[in-house]
Amino acid sequence: MRTLLIIFLLIFGTVHAQEVLVEGHVLDEKTKTPVPYANVSFLKTLKGTSSDEDGYFYIDVPESYLEREVHISALGFKDTIIPAKIISQKKKIHLKEETFELEEVVVSQSLGDSQVLNPVSSYSIKSGFSSAETPWVLALYFPNIGASKKFIEKITIHVQQNSKFKRASSKFRLRVYDVDKKTQKPNHDLIRKSIILESSKTEDFVSIDLSSMNIKMPDEGIYIGLEWLFLPYNWYTNTYKHAITNKKVVEDRFAPTFAAVYQKNQNFKTMVYGMGEWSDFAIKAPGNNENLIPAVSLKLSKKR
Numbered sequence: 001m002r003t004l005l006i007i008f009l010l011i012f013g014t015v016h017a018q019e020v021l022v023e024g025h026v027l028d029e030k031t032k033t034p035v036p037y038a039n040v041s042f043l044k045t046l047k048g049t050s051s052d053e054d055g056y057f058y059i060d061v062p063e064s065y066l067e068r069e070v071h072i073s074a075l076g077f078k079d080t081i082i083p084a085k086i087i088s089q090k091k092k093i094h095l096k097e098e099t100f101e102l103e104e105v106v107v108s109q110s111l112g113d114s115q116v117l118n119p120v121s122s123y124s125i126k127s128g129f130s131s132a133e134t135p136w137v138l139a140l141y142f143p144n145i146g147a148s149k150k151f152i153e154k155i156t157i158h159v160q161q162n163s164k165f166k167r168a169s170s171k172f173r174l175r176v177y178d179v180d181k182k183t184q185k186p187n188h189d190l191i192r193k194s195i196i197l198e199s200s201k202t203e204d205f206v207s208i209d210l211s212s213m214n215i216k217m218p219d220e221g222i223y224i225g226l227e228w229l230f231l232p233y234n235w236y237t238n239t240y241k242h243a244i245t246n247k248k249v250v251e252d253r254f255a256p257t258f259a260a261v262y263q264k265n266q267n268f269k270t271m272v273y274g275m276g277e278w279s280d281f282a283i284k285a286p287g288n289n290e291n292l293i294p295a296v297s298l299k300l301s302k303k304r
Contacts (some may be wrong), residue, residue, distance in 0.1 A: 022065075022084060023058035024091035026051045026072065035095055037173060037194060037229050038074035039135035041275050042084065048134030050230040071276045075173070075194050079276060114301040115150075117142050118268060118293075120158050120261055122204065125295055128160040128257040131228040132238075137175060137273035138258060138281070139186050139225040140294045150217040150300040152176070155224055156207040158259035158295035159199040165236040169198045170255035172234075174208065175225030178218045185271060185278045186223040190215055196229075199256040217300055223271070224296050230254050259295035268293050 026038040034055025041048035042065055049059040051074075065084055072080045077095035087093060118140075129138055144150070155174065174195040177186035191213065197206050228234070234254045242249050262285045270293050272281045283292040 018063050019060045020063050020066065020088070021058060021060055022088050023056070024087055024093060026055045026057065026074065026093045026095060028077075029094040029096050035074050035077065037196065037231075038072055038077075038093075038095070039227070039230070040093075041071045041073075041134045043069045043071050043081070043275055046133035048230060050135055052231060073273075073276070075175070075189060076192055081276070114153060114299055117145075117298045117300065118261075118263065118296060120156070120259075120295045120297050124261045125158060125160070125259045126262055127260040127292060129260055129294065130162075130253055130255075130257045132251055132253045134274060135228050135230050135254075137225045137227045138294055139175070139177065139223040139271050139273065139278075140296050141179070141221055141223050141267070141269040141271070142298050143221045143267040144217050144219055150302055151211070152213070152215040152217060152222075152298065153211045153301040154207055154209050154299040156205055156297040156299070157197070157199075157226060158205045158297075159203075160257040160259045161201060161204065162236070162255065162257050164238055164253075165255045167201075167233065167255070169200045170234045171196055171198055171229055171231065172256055173197070173227040173229060175223075175227055176210075176215065177223040177225060179220040179223065181220060184220075184269075186225065186273070190218075190222070204259070211301065222298075224294075224298060225273070226258055226294060226296070228254050260292050261295045262290040263293045264290050266291070270294065 026035040028035055036051060036053045036055055038051040039048060040057050042061065047061055049057050051057040066088055068084050069081050070084050070087055072093055074095055076098060078098045080095055082093060174197055176190045178188050178190055180187040197208060199206050236253055236255060238251045238253045240249055270281045271278050
């Protein structure tokens, strides 16, 4: 039976304090334009949300959370930490653009020779990754095998259907990172524009062709990131009985549920980004050394 794995590692006790509404807009500091789909997380908690297409966000939190700090992350901008009390008062968050130089793009012609890393079939899907309480990025590392020059052609993400999510589709953001040579963690975004994908209830995968972008596979490999967006569009509730108290628990969840497979090759590494830092995320198969990883396939092509 397939199980849903919730990507959070700590469960905090229920807070009975009075709740307050924290709302505002995330804006580009330079242009003053809205920053859509920015993730907003209260540090040292499992509470967070995302800004919508107009940069607007809102969230109900215990009043004591106003004494905490809030971490804001958005594609193309520097991570920012601001006291919650200031956000509550000013109702605006200004983000600074992140600037760095990418390798020169070389226009090239496909030779028709391609390879697929981590190929996935429907029968190999064993579980899934879902998210609750605060936004995360789930990233899978793909090693660069061989010395030939390769380019990213297509990325395929498999999803699991969830009967409790009633909408026809859900939205998430695709991230593509290079690798930090020292830490081996995801580093810079190789795609500077926001790519929002939709998973449909009628399909068990989402594919995107990136061949026109001419993204060279870095020597150190690459991370493909799947970023949940905590939008009303993706929201649903999950009800279950508490394992100890046997009481009914109603939990907020956010679609989609990303499918997972077991992989023998230890080079395929999974990490999660939440509350301002990357962490290893490893789940072993019972009785062996296989890792449970996101069901993501990467198609590479050779070019000249």
